[in-house]
Amino acid sequence: MSGIAQAFRRHPELMVAAVLVLTVVTIGLVNPVFWQPSNLFSLLRASVITGILGLAVLLVMLSGGIDVSFPAFAIAAMYLTVKAMIAWGFDSILPAFAMATGIGLLLGLVNAVFVHYLRMIPLIVTLGTGTAVRGFILGVVGTSQINIDQMPPKLIEFGRTQLFSVTQAAGSETGLSAMVLVYAVIALLIHLLLRYTMLGRGIYALGGGEEAARRVGFNIRQTTFLIYGLAGAIAGFAGLLHGAMIWTANPRDMVGLELDVIAAVVLGGASIFGGRGSVIGTILGGLTLVVITNSLIILGIDTTWQRVVVGLIVIAATAATAWRDRKRIA
Amino acid sequence: MSAPLIELRHVGKSFAAVRALEDVSLSIGRGEIHCLAGENGSGKSTLIKVISGVWQPDQGELLIDGQRIDGMTPRAAIAHGVQVIYQDFSLFGNLSVAENLALSSELQEGRKLVSWRRVREIARRAIDRLGVDLPLDALVETLPTSGKQLVAIARALMSDPRLLIMDEPTTALTGREVAALFRVVRDIQSRGIAVLFVSHKMREMLEISERLTVIRSGRVVAAGPIAEFDEAAITRAMTGQEIAAEGYHWEPAPNAAPLLEVENLTIPGQLEDVSLRVMPGEIIGVSGLLGSGRTELALALFGMRPGYAGRIRITGQEVRLDSVQRAIDHGIAYVPEDRLTEGLFLAQTIDRNMLATSLGRLSRAGVVQSGRAARDAAGMIREMTIATPTGDRPVTQLSGGNQQRVVIGRWLLNDPRLLILNGPTVGVDVGSKSGIHRKIRELARARGLGVLMISDDLPELVENCNRILVLHRGRLVSDTPVEATSETALGEQLAALA
Incomplete structure (x- = not known):
C-alpha cells in the first residue's frame, strides 16, 4: 500500500478534508462570489444544525446502530419548549435549552429501552419512535407554525447573536453567527468524550463487537443508554437552536433532514458497520455537504437538484466506506 | 504432593435434551501443557465454558487448588487466574493494538478517563513480557491472524493467569506461524502458567502437550501422559472407529463419458x-x-x-x-x-x-x-x-x-x-x-x-x-x-x- 493510501486509511478525515478542499476550490473557480465573506459566513451558519445533529448520529453509528428519529425529536423538543415558553411566559435562554435538551434526552432513552431490552434493530426502533413522536406533536400538540411575532424575543435575540462582523467590498456589513461557537463547544465536548473517556471508548468497542466488548468488561447497557440518551439530548438542543436561528417554530420542519445528516456523517468517514468515525470527520463531512448543496445556486444549477445531489452523496459516500470496510468484515 | 491447579470431578452438563458432558473428570497441574482433544461437537467448547465459569455444571464439582468452587462465574474464573483465548480472539479490529491490550486492565481498575500515554505504557509492558514485536499503533484488523493471536495472548497474560485456555489456536495459522506459536506457549509454560490447548489436530497435540484428554460425545474416552499415545490411538479415541478400514474405491465404468x-x-x-x-x-x-x-x-x-x-x-x-x-x-x-x-x-x-x-x-x-x-x-x-x-x-x-x-x-x-x-x-x-x-x-x-x-x-x-x-x-x-x-x-x- 502506498503511503498516501495508508494515511487515508488510518485517518479517513484526510479524505474528507481533501474532498472539501477540492469542492471549495472548484466552486470558487466557477464563481468567485463563493469567496465573499457573506457567502462563507452563511455556509458556516448553515452547517451548524446539520453538524450538531451529525454528532448525535455519529454516536449511534459508532456503536453499530443508526438513528432516523432525531429530526422528529428535535422538532418535538423545539415545538414543545417554544409552546411552553409562550404559555407559561418564561423567556430566558438557559431554562429553555435545558427543557429542550431534557425532552430530547427522554425520547432518546425510549430508543435505548427498545434497542437494549427488546434487542430490536435500531433502524426499525428509530423509524417507529420518530414517526410516532411526529404524529403526536401534530395530532396532540398542534399543527400551527409559531412565527417571529409570537416567538419568545430572548430566543430570537440569542439566535441572531454574532461573533463579529466585517465590511464587504461592496460596503455591506456581514457577520458570523455566534451559533458556530455553540457548535464548536458541543463538538469539542463530544470529541473529549469519545477520545478521552472510557465511556467513549466503550462506544467504539461496542461498534467493534458487542460480545468482545462484554467479555472485556464494558457495561453494554450503560453504554447503550448513554449513546441513545445523549443522541436524543443533542437532537433536542439542536431543535431549539434551529428554531432560534430561523425565528420560527414549525412542527412540520426538518422532514427528510435525517438523510442529509446521515450523508454528512458517512461523508465524514464514519462506517455504517460501526466502530469508526470521528468528530473532526463529521464536522468536515457536514461542511462539505452544506457547501455542495448550498452552492448549487451560485453554480447556476436549479435548486430542485439539491435532493438528487444529497441522495447521490449518500450512495457515493456509503459505497466508498463500505468498500473500505469490506476487507475488514470479510 | 500439592493439589492440581484445576480439577473437574464427574462433571455433567445438559442443554434441553442434549447431553453435552457426561461424567467428565480432568485435572490440570501447575505449569502443565494439557491437550484437550475431540472432534467438532464432542463437547470441547462446553468443557471450556464450564472451566471458565460461563456455564455451571449440572453434576459433579470443580476444584481449584483443591478447593471446591460452587457457582463459578466468568468473573470468578478470571479472579482465580483462568484466561480463555477464544477462536475469534475477542479483539476490537477497529481499535489499535495498544488500546486492545490496555482496555481490560483499565476497565478493571475502574478508570473513567483515558490517558493515551498510559495506554501505550501498559501495552508496551504487555508486549515486552511476551517477548514479541507488535506495532502498537496499528489497527488490529490490519494484522495477520498470527499477529491478532499474539495480541490476544499478550492481553490474556496481563492479568497474571495461572491457566491459559487456547481454543483451536492453530486453525488459521500457517506451518511457520504454528511453530512460532509453540515457542510462545513453551515460554508461557516456563513461567509456571498451565496451558490447556484445545485442538483436533494430532500432530500438534503430540508435539506440544505433556498430557492429553480425549473427549467424544461428551465423555472422556482416553487420558494420560502424551507418551502413551500415537496418532492412531488418538484418532481411534476421537472418532471411536478404525478409520482406515473404509475408503472409497471407484472403478471407471466401461466406456463411460466424463461428467x-x-x-x-x-x-x-x-x-x-x-x-x-x-x-x-x-x-x-x-x-x-x-x-x-x-x-x-x-x-x-x-x-x-x-x-x-x-x-x-x-x-x-x-x-x-x-x-x-x-x-x-x-x-x-x-x-x-x-x-x-x-x-x-x-x-x-x-x-x-x-x-x-x-x-x-x-x-x-x-x-x-x-x-x-x-x-x-x-x-x-x-x-x-x-x-x-x-x-x-x-x-x-x-x-x-x-x-x-x-x-x-x-x-x-x-x-x-x-x-x-x-x-x-x-x-x-x-x-x-x-x-x-x-x-x-x-x-x-x-x-x-x-x-x-x-x-x-x-x-x-x-x-x-x-x-x-x-x-x-x-x-x-x-x-x-x-x-x-x-x-x-x-x-x-x-x-x-x-
Missing part, C-alpha cells in the same frame, strides 16, 4: 489455469489452504463467477456457467460451507427447506402441487435418514448433522449430476459425520453422481475420495489417486505450501 471437464479455468487473481475431469461416480477431494482458490472453483462451477475464462463441458457438451440458474439447469448442486447463513432458511420448516430448489419442478402453471411436494419431502427425509418425526418441524430444531442432511437432500431432489460439497461436515458431530460420509459414497456409487468435496479435514478426504486435488494460490498443484497418498502425506504437502 465434467474443466479446461484452463481462470479467474484473475483467484484461479489460474485449472483443468480437471470428473467421471460419473467419482468423489474428488479438493484441498488447499485458505485462499488457495478452492472455494472460488466451487463458486465458478456453480455459476457465481460469471466472468471466468476457460472451457467447461458437461457430459461432453460445452456450457457457459454464467448464472446459478444455468448451473442448476445443468445438474450442478452446491452445498456451501456455512449452511446456517447460506444454505438454510432458518425460520422455515424442514419440508420447506427441503423443497426450496424444487418448487419450479413441482409447480404446474405457477402453483405448487402440494401433494407431490409433501411426498417428495417425506421421501427424502427417509432417504437421508433425518431424525425428525415429521417434516413440519422448524429446521432449527435439528442437530448440525441433520441440518446438513436437509441441505444435501434438497439438492438430491433435483436429481443433480454433480454435487459440490464445501466443508460437508463442519460442525457436525462424529456419529452423524460418518453417516453423512456413508450417504455420499452410496449416492456416488448408486446414482453415478460426481462429487467434488472441498474440505480442511484431511481424514475426511482420504476416507471418502478416490482422488485428491490440492490447490495453491489458484493453481492446481497436485492430483493424486487416494491409494497413492495418505493423511500424513497430504498434511505434509499442505504444511510445505504454507
